[in-house]
Amino acid sequence: MTRLLKVSLALVLAGVVTTVPVLIQESPWTFVLFAFVAQPLIGLGFLGWLASAVAELRKTGLLA
Amino acid sequence: MEPLGWWGTTEGWARAIGLVFAGLDVVLILSCWVHVKRGGVARGFRERLAVALGLLPLTIVFAAYSYALPESKRVDACGACHVMDPFIKDLRDPKSDTLAALHHQNPASKGEECFACHSDYGLWGDMSAKLHGLGHIYHLATGTYTLPIRIRTPFPSTRCLSCHGQARRYLTNAAHADVLKDLAAGKAGCLDCHSSVHPAPETRGPAAAKASVVPRALTAPEKKS
Numbered sequence: 001m002t003r004l005l006k007v008s009l010a011l012v013l014a015g016v017v018t019t020v021p022v023l024i025q026e027s028p029w030t031f032v033l034f035a036f037v038a039q040p041l042i043g044l045g046f047l048g049w050l051a052s053a054v055a056e057l058r059k060t061g062l063l064a
Numbered sequence: 065m066e067p068l069g070w071w072g073t074t075e076g077w078a079r080a081i082g083l084v085f086a087g088l089d090v091v092l093i094l095s096c097w098v099h100v101k102r103g104g105v106a107r108g109f110r111e112r113l114a115v116a117l118g119l120l121p122l123t124i125v126f127a128a129y130s131y132a133l134p135e136s137k138r139v140d141a142c143g144a145c146h147v148m149d150p151f152i153k154d155l156r157d158p159k160s161d162t163l164a165a166l167h168h169q170n171p172a173s174k175g176e177e178c179f180a181c182h183s184d185y186g187l188w189g190d191m192s193a194k195l196h197g198l199g200h201i202y203h204l205a206t207g208t209y210t211l212p213i214r215i216r217t218p219f220p221s222t223r224c225l226s227c228h229g230q231a232r233r234y235l236t237n238a239a240h241a242d243v244l245k246d247l248a249a250g251k252a253g254c255l256d257c258h259s260s261v262h263p264a265p266e267t268r269g270p271a272a273a274k275a276s277v278v279p280r281a282l283t284a285p286e287k288k289s
Binding site: 002005006008009012016017019020022023024026027028029030031032034038039042045049053 | 079093094103116121125127131135145197200204
């Protein structure tokens with residue numbers, strides 16, 4: 001679980017950092033970076049966090 | 065120029081909120097990383113995780129879209145690619161009498177004239193224009209384009225008529241009387257008569273695209289003495 005959480009944190013961190021250029025200066029290139037790199041990274045990190053939360057709930061018996 | 069007293073635009077606020085939240089999220093993620101590395105679960109750690117990996121990233125993505133999508137419709141966004149420089153230069157030339165320059169300098173669509181004329185109406189019109197824009201970026205990045213840049217398909221007059229179709233000047237113009245029905249039916253085109261839309265293709269070839277310098281200062285309103 002810890003490893004999955006670390007991967008999720010790294011993915012979301014990378015996603016947020018690659019979102020910053022489009023917020024500083026919108027251009028076709030920064031928008032493509034945001035849409036095709038940042039968003040998938042954030043999405044994968046988010047799913048990883050959900051998976052780790054479900055795994056923890058199962059481990060504690062709160063989720064069957 | 066915005067009137068004095070405005071508290072910024074929606075896009076400006078979205079941009080500021082996105083940047084502040086991004087900074088906050090980086091700090092939160094790093095603090096969560098330290099906790100995970102130590103192996104201990106501190107009080108409120110799970111809540112912090114939910115904010116760092118769930119709430120803040122979703123808000124940042126929403127803010128980025130709220131800022132970037134409207135900005136990507138602006139003339140500056142279309143002019144970000146150097147092959148468009150001859151078009152942008154003409155657009156901002158006070159002496160130019162092309163339709164593009166007249167629409168931009170009046171201004172017809174508050175700085176979104178490229179997008180307004182090169183997208184169709186409705187949700188699919190916007191989406192289609194954006195998808196074509198992605199195609200343009202691909203062609204620019206891979207160098208798979210030819211100069212001078214030309215429109216891929218004939219320009220449909222419905223795009224002109226969506227603004228001009230109900231205008232009194234258009235409806236009462238004697239020159240339009242005989243072709244109003246044909247124009248509405250798509251049997252005649254606005255550009256059949258109004259043909260000077262952009263600079264002529266021979267002036268926007270490879271040399272023009274490379275040599276062109278966009279005079280941004282020309283967009284500033286002239287001072288009256």
